[in-house]
Structure formats: C-alpha cells, structure tokens
Amino acid sequence: MGTFVLRRILVNILVFLAITVGIFALVHAAPGDPVRMMINPDQVSSGSQEFIARQRHELGLDRSLPVQYWDWLRNAVTGDLGYSYVSRQSVTSAISERLGPTVELMGIALLLSLVIGIPLGILSAVRRNSWLDYGTTVFGLGAISIPPFFLGIVAIYTFSLKLSWLPSAGMTTPGVHSPGDQFKHLLMPALLLGLIAAAPIMRYVRSGVIGELGEDYTRTAEAKGASWSRVVLRHAFRNSLVPLITVVAMSVPALMGGAVVIEQVFAWPGMGQLTISSVNQNDYPVVIGVSLYVAVLVLICNLLADLLYAVADPRVRLG
Amino acid sequence: MFTSRKRSLAKAAVGLALTLSAVAACSSDPSQGGGTPGAGSGSGNGALNVYLYQKPKLFSPLAPNNGPDQVVMSLVFDSLVAPDNDFKLQPRMAQELPQQSADGTTYTFKLRPGLKWSDGEPFTAQDVLFTYNLMANPKAGAASAGNYAGVEGVDALAAGTAQTASGFSAPDDNTFVIKTTKPDAGIVALIGATPILPKHILGSVAVDQVAKNAFFSKPTAGTGPYRFVSYQTDQYVELQANPEFRTPVGIPRVFLKPVTSDVATAQLGTGEMDVVQVSPTDLPTVGKMANVSVSAADSPGFTRIAVNQAQPRFADPRVRQALMYAIDRKKIVDSVLGGKGTVPATSFMGDVVPNSLNQYEYNPQKAKDLLAQAGWDSGKPVQLEWVPGQRDRDTTATIVQSQLQAVGVKVELKQVQASQLLESYTGGYDLAMFGGGTYTDPSQVPQIVGCDKFYPKGSNVPHFCDKTLDELTGKANATSDAAARQDLYRQAAARENEQAAYLWMYNPQTVWASNNRVQGFKASGDITRPFTGIENWHLN
Numbered sequence: 001m002g003t004f005v006l007r008r009i010l011v012n013i014l015v016f017l018a019i020t021v022g023i024f025a026l027v028h029a030a031p032g033d034p035v036r037m038m039i040n041p042d043q044v045s046s047g048s049q050e051f052i053a054r055q056r057h058e059l060g061l062d063r064s065l066p067v068q069y070w071d072w073l074r075n076a077v078t079g080d081l082g083y084s085y086v087s088r089q090s091v092t093s094a095i096s097e098r099l100g101p102t103v104e105l106m107g108i109a110l111l112l113s114l115v116i117g118i119p120l121g122i123l124s125a126v127r128r129n130s131w132l133d134y135g136t137t138v139f140g141l142g143a144i145s146i147p148p149f150f151l152g153i154v155a156i157y158t159f160s161l162k163l164s165w166l167p168s169a170g171m172t173t174p175g176v177h178s179p180g181d182q183f184k185h186l187l188m189p190a191l192l193l194g195l196i197a198a199a200p201i202m203r204y205v206r207s208g209v210i211g212e213l214g215e216d217y218t219r220t221a222e223a224k225g226a227s228w229s230r231v232v233l234r235h236a237f238r239n240s241l242v243p244l245i246t247v248v249a250m251s252v253p254a255l256m257g258g259a260v261v262i263e264q265v266f267a268w269p270g271m272g273q274l275t276i277s278s279v280n281q282n283d284y285p286v287v288i289g290v291s292l293y294v295a296v297l298v299l300i301c302n303l304l305a306d307l308l309y310a311v312a313d314p315r316v317r318l319g
Numbered sequence: 320m321f322t323s324r325k326r327s328l329a330k331a332a333v334g335l336a337l338t339l340s341a342v343a344a345c346s347s348d349p350s351q352g353g354g355t356p357g358a359g360s361g362s363g364n365g366a367l368n369v370y371l372y373q374k375p376k377l378f379s380p381l382a383p384n385n386g387p388d389q390v391v392m393s394l395v396f397d398s399l400v401a402p403d404n405d406f407k408l409q410p411r412m413a414q415e416l417p418q419q420s421a422d423g424t425t426y427t428f429k430l431r432p433g434l435k436w437s438d439g440e441p442f443t444a445q446d447v448l449f450t451y452n453l454m455a456n457p458k459a460g461a462a463s464a465g466n467y468a469g470v471e472g473v474d475a476l477a478a479g480t481a482q483t484a485s486g487f488s489a490p491d492d493n494t495f496v497i498k499t500t501k502p503d504a505g506i507v508a509l510i511g512a513t514p515i516l517p518k519h520i521l522g523s524v525a526v527d528q529v530a531k532n533a534f535f536s537k538p539t540a541g542t543g544p545y546r547f548v549s550y551q552t553d554q555y556v557e558l559q560a561n562p563e564f565r566t567p568v569g570i571p572r573v574f575l576k577p578v579t580s581d582v583a584t585a586q587l588g589t590g591e592m593d594v595v596q597v598s599p600t601d602l603p604t605v606g607k608m609a610n611v612s613v614s615a616a617d618s619p620g621f622t623r624i625a626v627n628q629a630q631p632r633f634a635d636p637r638v639r640q641a642l643m644y645a646i647d648r649k650k651i652v653d654s655v656l657g658g659k660g661t662v663p664a665t666s667f668m669g670d671v672v673p674n675s676l677n678q679y680e681y682n683p684q685k686a687k688d689l690l691a692q693a694g695w696d697s698g699k700p701v702q703l704e705w706v707p708g709q710r711d712r713d714t715t716a717t718i719v720q721s722q723l724q725a726v727g728v729k730v731e732l733k734q735v736q737a738s739q740l741l742e743s744y745t746g747g748y749d750l751a752m753f754g755g756g757t758y759t760d761p762s763q764v765p766q767i768v769g770c771d772k773f774y775p776k777g778s779n780v781p782h783f784c785d786k787t788l789d790e791l792t793g794k795a796n797a798t799s800d801a802a803a804r805q806d807l808y809r810q811a812a813a814r815e816n817e818q819a820a821y822l823w824m825y826n827p828q829t830v831w832a833s834n835n836r837v838q839g840f841k842a843s844g845d846i847t848r849p850f851t852g853i854e855n856w857h858l859n
Contacts, residue, residue: 036738038383039462049775051383051462087376088531097552153581161588168589169582174555174574175364267578269553277374282738 008306012299020076023291024069027284034085034282035061059085072288081292082285084278091289094274099293101171102270105190105263106255112194113201113251118244120198121205126232128210136202143199148192148258152265155188169267189266193258197251204247208240215239241312249305253298366572367837367858370583370595372846374553375575379535380454380514383462389847391556391575395541396514399428399447399495400507404843404851406619406669406759408508412442412515412542416507423502423799424471428495435563437546438539440519444489449518451497451510452476452483458527466509471498502797504804505762515542544568544854553577569839569857587611593834596846599657600710605832612835615828616844620756621663622712624703624719624822625781627748632696639819641689643679645726646719650681652825655714659828665816666768666823671761671808676816686726697727704743705752707734712752715824719752744774751780752824757845761808765792768820783820835859 035055056062060071075082081091124133160168166188167173173181212218213236221231256271263272271290278286375387378395382388399413410416412434417426434442453459455467457477467473471486486498499506517540524532538547545558545568556575560568576583576592584601586592588608597605597613605613626633626642633639652660664676690697703720707713720730730750735743740751756778758764766777769792770784788811795807829844836859843849 032736032738033742034738036741037736038385039737039741050457051460051464054460087536089536156582156585161585164589168585168591169578170576170591171554173364173591174368174551174557174576175366175572264579265582267553267576267582269551273553 004310005307008303012303016295016299019295020073020288020292021069023288023295024072025065027287027291028065028068030282032282033061034284035059037282038086072285076292081289084283084286086278086281086283086286091285094286095271095289095293098269098271098274100270101268102259102263102272105186105193105268105270106252106259108186108190109193109197109255109259110248110252112190113197113255114248116194117198117201118205121202122209122232122237124202125206125209125213125236133206136206140199140203143196144203148196148261149265151192151196152189152262155192156265159188169265171269189262189268193255193262196258197255200251201244201247204244205237205240208243209236212236212239238312242309245305245308245312249301249308252301253294256294256297364572364574365858366574367570367856368586368591368593369573369575369850370580370586370592371556371575371577372580372583372596374577375550375556377535378538378547379530380450380463380516381459381461381530382535384847386847387575387577390849391547391558392514393543393848394545394558394573394850394853395538395543395547396516397542397544398512398514399430400511401848401851402508402512402619402759402845404616404841404845406845408511408760417497417511419504419799421799423504423797424499426497426499426507428497430493430495431565432493434542434565436517436519436540436542437561437563438517439563440517440540442515442542443492444495445492446515446518447495448483448487448489449522450513450516451487451495453516453521453526453529454510454513455484455487456526460527460530469499469501469503469506470510471500502799504799505760505796508760508762517541545573564854566854568854570853573853587832587834590834593837594840595832596849597830597832598710599655599659599827599830602657602659602830608832610835611832613830613832614840614842615659615830616842617661618827618829618844618846619668619759620754621666621758621826622715622752622754622824623666624824625751625753626822627750627781628784629747629782630749632699633749635693636818637689637693638695639822640679641686641693641695641726642723642728642822643686643819644682644689645686645728646722646822646824647681648679648824651715651718655711655718656825656827659830660825661828663823663826665812666758666764666821667761667808667812667815668758668826669761671805672812673809676813679819683722683726690727695727697729700729700731701749702731702733703750703752704733704735704740704748706737706740711827712754716752744780750822753780754827761792761811762796764811764815765789765796768815781821783818785814785818785820788814788818788820 035052038055060068072082079092083090084094087094120136124136127133156168159166167185171182171185173185209232213232218231218235221235259270260272260275262268263270264276271293274286275290278290371387371390373387375391376382376385378388378392380392380396397411399411400408400416401411403409408416412430413428414431415429417428419426428447430444430447436442451467454461455464455470455473455476457464470484472481472484473486475481476484486500488496488498490496497506497510520534520540521529521532537549541547541561542564544561544564546561548557548559550556554576558573558575560571578586580598580601583592583595584597584604587595587605590610602613605611626639628634648662652658652662662678664678665672701723703716705712705716716732720732723730740753743751756767766772767779768783768785768788769777769779770786770789771777772779773782774780791807791811791814795804795811798804798807829842829846829849831840831842833840837856838859839856841852843851
C-alpha cells in the first residue's frame with residue numbers, strides 16, 4: 001500500500017509540473033495584451049505610450065517567455081504566485097479571499113448531491129419501473145441537460161421576483177450581518193448546484209445497484225435469510241461503490257465548472273467570478289493561479305479516488 | 320473493517336459540514352444587528368443600494384480611467400470644479416469658477432474657507448498643489464499625465480530638473496494658481512476636475528511609490544460627500560456620509576454593488592437595488608415595475624465609426640461624406656435605441672454647434688454619386704472592427720454592413736477584444752466602431768481630430784488632419800473673450816462637419832431607473848460621474 005501511494009503522488013507531481021508549463025504557454029499565447037487591456041478603448045487618451053511601456057517593464061512583460069516562466073516557477077515553489085496586474089493584490093490573497101465563499105457553496109452542494117443522489121438512486125433501483133423511478137429519471141435528465149444559467153434565471157424569476165421568498169443574488173445583504181440572511185442567500189445557488197450534481201450520481205447508483213442485484217451473490221445472500229435492506233445496502237450498494245467513487249471524484253471539478261456559471265448568475269463572490277474577470281482582463285498571474293487551483297483540485301480528487309478504490313476494492317492495490 | 324471506515328468517512332463529512340456552517344456563522348457579526356430582510360419589501364438595510372456596472376479595481380486618479388472606479392472616486396473625493404448634470408462647469412471646492420488673466424495664461428482658484436478632510440484634518444491649497452504636482456509628474460506614473468503638459472514648468476518636471484512645476488502655486492492657504500505656457504482656456508475643463516488627494520497622508524511617500532500606496536485600495540480620507548468604509552471583494556463598496564462635508568448629506572449609508580445588468584434589473588424589481596443604469600432594450604421590462612421611475616439624460620460622448628484616413632482610399636472627404644449619407648442613423652436611433660438618443664453631425668456638442676450644419680440625412684443615391692466621383696473601388700472589401708457585447712453597437716454594426724453594401728461598399732464584420740482594437744489603431748484598420756468620451760467642452764474635441772494628436776500620441780484614431788480646423792480650434796483656445804471663442808468654435812464645428820472627420824453614429828441617452836423611495840434623484844448622462852448632487856437626495 002505504501003509504494004502504491006508513493007507512486008501515485010510522484011506521478012501527480014510530474015503531471016502538475018507539465019500542467020504549469022501548459023497553462024503558462026496557453027495564457028501567453030492568447031491574444032490581447034494585459035497592459036492595453038487596462039485602457040478603456042472608449043477612452044484611449046487615458047493611456048499614453050509611455051504609460052504602456054513603463055507598465056510593461058514594471059510587470060516584467062518585456063522579458064522572454066522562458067525567463068518569465070522560470071521566475072514564476074521559482075517564486076511559485078515558495079508559495080508566491082505573483083501579483084494581479086489589475087488590482088495589484090497578491091494572487092494568493094486574491095484566491096484565498098474567494099476560496100471561502102466557493103468552498104462554502106461547493107461543499108454544501110456536494111453534500112446535498114450525495115444526500116439527494118444516493119438514496120434516490122438506490123430507491124429507483126429497488127423500485128425499478130415504478131412512478132418514483134420514472135420521476136427521478138425525468139428529473140435526472142432535466143438536471144443534466146438544462147444549462148445551469150437557465151435554471152438559475154428561472155429560479156431567480158420564480159422565488160425572488162414572483163414569490164419574494166428569497167433574495168435574488170449576492171452572499172449577504174450589504175450591511176446586514178446575520179446567519180439567517182446568509183442562509184437565505186445561500187439556499188438557491190447551493191440547492192441548484194447540489195441538484196445538478198446529484199443527477200449523475202443518482203443515475204450511476206441506480207444502474208450500479210441494479211447490476212449488482214442481478215448477481216448470484218445477492219440471490220445467495222437473500223437465500224441465506226438476510227433482510228432486504230441488508231442485501232441492498234451491505235451487498236449491492238457496497239459493490240457499486242467503485243464506479244460511484246469515480247463519479248463523485250469527477251463531479252468535484254464539474255461542480256467547479258458549474259460554480260463558475262452559478263456564481264456569475266447569483267453574483268456569488270467566489271472563485272468562479274475571479275476566473276471570469278481575470279480571463280476577461282488578461283490578468284495573467286491570476287489566470288495562472290486560478291488554473292493551478294483547479295488543477296490541484298482535480299489532482300487531489302483523482303488521488304483520493306485512486307486511494308479510495310484501494311479501500312473499496314482490495315484488488316486494485318495489486319494493480 | 321469497511322463499515323468502520325465508511326463510518327469515519329461519514330463522520331468526516333458531517334464534521335466538514337459543521338465546520339463550514341460554523342465558519343459561516345463566525346464571519347457574521349451579531350453585534351451589528353440588522354434584521355433579516357423581507358425580500359420584496361425593500362432591501363432591508365436602510366441604505367441606498369446602487370448598481371455598479373463592473374467590479375471596481377483601484378480608487379486612484381493615477382490609474383487609467385476605469386468607469387466603476389471613477390464612480391466611487393466621484394463620491395469619495397472632490398475637485399476644485401466639476402461639470403454638473405448639464406455638463407456646465409460648476410465650482411466644487413473652489414468658491415467660484417477661476418479668474419482668468421487678460422492674457423489667458425493664469426487661472427486663479429479661490430478655495431472655500433474652512434473645508435476639512437473626512438478624517439478631520441484641515442483642507443488647504445497645499446493639498447491641491449501636492450495633487451497637481453503629483454499628477455503632472457511622469458515619475459508618479461499617472462496615466463493621464465499628458466493632460467498637464469500645457470502647464471508651465473511641467474517640462475522641467477518631466478526632465479527631472481525640477482521637483483515641482485512652476486506653473487502650479489499656492490500663494491496662500493485659500494488660493495491655487497495654474498499658469499499655462501500659452502493661452503489655454505480649455506485647461507480648466509481638462510484638469511480642473513482632478514480629484515484632490517490628501518497631502519497629510521501621501522505627502523511623505525516617494526513620488527514614484529505613491530501609485531502603489533495602499534491608500535488607493537482603501538482611501539482613508541477624502542473631501543467628497545461620502546467616506547470610504549470598505550470594499551467587500553466582488554460584493555459591494557460601502558460608503559458612509561462624510562460628517563465633514565460642506566453641507567449635510569441626506570442619505571447616511573450607500574452600497575455600490577457590482578453585479579451583471581440582469582441581476583441589477585431583477586434586484587430593481589425586488590427592491591434590493593434602488594438606482595440602476597438600464598439599457599434602452601430593458602425599458603419595457605423596467606417600465607412595468609411598480610415603484611420604479613425611469614429618467615434619461617444625454618451622455619457627454621457619442622458612438623462613432625472611425626475611418627482610417629492613413630489609407631489613401633479613405634483620404635478623400637467625399638468618401639467619408641458618402642459613408643455618412645449611406646447610413647440611416649435616424650432609423651438606428653429609433654429602432655436600436657428606442658428613440659433614446661440623438662444624431663450628431665459633428666464632434667462638438669452644446670452651444671457651439673451651429674444650426675446650419677449638414678445633417679447628412681439618409682440618401683443612398685447621393686452616397687453612390689459621391690463614391691463614383693471619388694473613384695471608389697467597390698471590389699475591395701472594408702473591415703469594420705468593434706468590441707462586441709453592447710447590444711446597441713452589435714446591432715448597429717449589422718445595419719451599417721447592409722446599408723453600406725447597398726451603395727457598393729462591401730463590409731466585413733470583425734469582432735475583436737478591447738486590447739486588440741487598440742493594436743488595430745496602430746497597426747492599420749479600415750473602420751472601427753467605439754463610443755464614449757467627453758466632448759461637452761469644445762476644447763476637448765481637438766484631442767480626437769487634431770493633426771498633432773494621431774493615436775497613439777493622442778486620441779485621433781482616424782488620423783484625420785485638417786489645417787483649417789486646427790487653426791480655428793487653436794485660435795479659439797487662445798481667446799479669452801467668451802463670445803469670440805464661441806464664434807470660432809462654431810466655425811470649427813462647421814468645418815469638421817463638412818470634412819466628416821468621423822462617421823458620427825449616435826449620441827445615446829443614459830437611461831436610469833430608480834426606486835421611488837429615492838427622493839431628489841436627478842439623472843446624469845455621464846456614467847463616470849453619475850451622482851452629482853447625491854448629498855441632496857433622501858430616502859423615504
């Protein structure tokens with residue numbers, strides 16, 4: 001088990017380095033210059049050539065790309081990801097400022113997706129072809145295929161504009177500091193994101209459990225007099241866990257993607273909004289920082305999934 | 320074995336959830352009180368909630384102009400003079416508009432007595448002197464440093480042979496004097512509205528370090544009607560009435576919220592937002608909302624298409640006149656802007672526009688004739704570049720394409736990023752559509768049409784050059800007699816109109832929607848300075 005873990009971690013470090021090179025090259029290959037981006041094209045008078053040249057020099061953009069990369073990597077190893085060209089804030093603090101709201105939103109959404117997806121998946125497997133099964137199938141397909149921004153707008157229209165139950169956007173009402181207010185703001189985006197993530201989990205659990213229920217060993221367990229719930233939960237569900245781990249591990253990056261959209265729709269002050277604004281402004285250090293954060297998130301999830309496979313299925317350890 | 324692991328996993332998950340909710344609970348401060356808002360019945364925070372169309376970055380007059388930053392700065396800082404909602408210069412911290420010497424080179428500002436910074440420190444002419452020397456000094460890196468070039472001694476400042484410009488002086492604590500190298504009546508409009516910075520905070524910082532000072536992320540002192548409290552990243556800017564402001568401020572607390580226009584419109588409906596700038600295309604939706612009023616005001620700039628006259632095929636004025644005749648601009652205003660705009664025939668605005676201008680009414684036949692006279696080669700296509708995303712401009716581009724096609728000018732549409740557009744300006748383009756600007760004072764127009772202002776040196780993007788026009792505007796700016804100056808500018812406007820320096824598309828109105836609980840709200844057309852007079856507003 002020890003060498004298995006070590007090998008996985010080493011592979012991940014190499015992948016991570018390759019990702020940094022890739023991100024760096026891609027970001028700099030994108031059209032548009034970050035210094036010119038600071039100047040409003042409707043107000044060209046506000047940025048003289050001298051201003052542009054001086055800014056380029058101050059930001060180190062007049063050096064060659066390999067030099068820029070090497071400098072960046074040297075600092076990045078010490079945890080210094082540079083400064084935002086736009087706000088002059090350090091990238092690490094820009095990210096950590098937004099990490100809280102995003103973790104809050106994504107963590108609760110992930111929890112919701114498991115709490116909703118797993119029981120519904122098991123139930124629809126056990127009661128296959130019932131109305132409940134059809135209902136969850138329709139819900140699942142809807143949640144997977146309707147774009148999140150549309151769901152968000154419909155939700156805002158219904159619950160904020162028409163029913164006046166919930167605030168339409170933001171994380172708090174400015175100037176109001178109460179847990180109740182925060183909860184109200186969190187409810188709609190978290191529920192939406194959770195439901196969207198619950199759909200694939202539900203579908204996988206359903207087909208996994210159905211598959212296992214058809215196996216000989218479940219019939220044996222049943223024949224030995226095990227209770228129905230024990231057969232389903234201890235045997236069938238447990239054995240469908242391996243593919244489920246993959247789905248959940250993959251759903252974290254997917255949640256991040258959904259969060260970018262949901263954060264935008266609900267004006268949630270998290271990583272998603274930072275991603276969009278930094279890309280729009282060619283704010284290279286922040287774009288790279290955000291991409292690294294996503295890369296790390298994906299690598300950690302994959303690593304956790306690899307390790308969990310080994311826990312769920314001892315055969316994996318030999319592989 | 321597996322069961323126990325599963326249990327510990329579940330425990331960990333529950334633990335995480337509890338931690339998260341605990342973190343969420345801790346970050347709220349119960350002592351601040353404030354009931355939970357009943358959504359729908361107002362915002363619940365008892366403050367004015369204002370829409371900010373982009374996220375603010377830095378509250379620094381040294382940084383390149385950025386709309387949302389300027390909105391916040393216009394509330395937190397004040398200036399000697401500033402345009403009012405009708406774009407007339409009005410005294411702010413100056414007692415009256417500056418006195419001009421007979422030769423038109425010296426401008427003397429008398430400051431209002433007894434003014435204070437929001438932190439209680441006295442405000443004097445020394446603060447003004449400090450600010451102007453800083454803005455003009457290239458070492459400080461102000462993006463707009465070029466605006467101060469006409470002031471005496473700024474060249475020495477730039478060369479590093481002087482620490483301050485001799486053209487700025489403060490003979491006493493209540494007087495500030497600007498001296499220009501040559502008669503320059505436009506200097507007051509150009510630099511008079513510079514936000515004044517506190518010398519007692521920034522005066523001890525090295526000039527080349529000021530721009531990086533933390534003050535500009537969180538200004539701790541200003542002389543505007545509001546003082547800066549905090550910027551909650553990506554959520555809102557909180558402002559509180561400045562107790563030291565020269566008149567009592569009606570609304571004690573203001574939140575400026577950077578959200579998308581969709582969210583802003585929705586929040587206008589729920590009452591979470593009080594004042595929102597809306598697109599004319601949203602008017603039908605907003606018009607139906609109860610308790611919301613809509614008002615409009617002319618903007619200080621206009622949407623235009625620059626024709627690159629560095630290319631010989633566009634150098635003939637008849638070609639540009641033809642393009643003007645070929646586009647039905649009146650119809651664009653009616654259909655695209657819902658009538659919320661006007662059709663300009665020159666870059667000049669207001670009093671100096673003569674009635675006799677050629678309005679270039681839609682006339683495709685005349686356009687064809689002019690093109691034929693100029694020997695236009697209709698086989699060679701023309702590219703129209705613009706930054707997409709604003710509905711009015713996106714629609715206008717397609718209308719222009721089809722109408723120019725009809726007179727034999729084949730147009731290819733090219734959507735570009737903002738920074739690419741700037742690169743096109745230097746690298747050669749055919750047509751470029753953009754907008755904005757402030758041309759309410761005639762002295763600002765030479766910036767975009769002067770022979771010595773070709774981009775990137777100035778903002779003359781189309782490389783338009785007409786010696787007669789330059790002479791007229793030069794003479795006007797050097798004339799201290801107001802009536803004579805106005806007459807010269809009228810001649811200049813007529814000349815510019817005839818030469819078709821730009822394809823003037825439309826002057827859009829800025830449309831505002833405001834909740835009726837905001838009393839005294841008056842629409843302003845300038846979105847970078849939209850809330851002039853906010854101190855007189857009240858909340859019901």
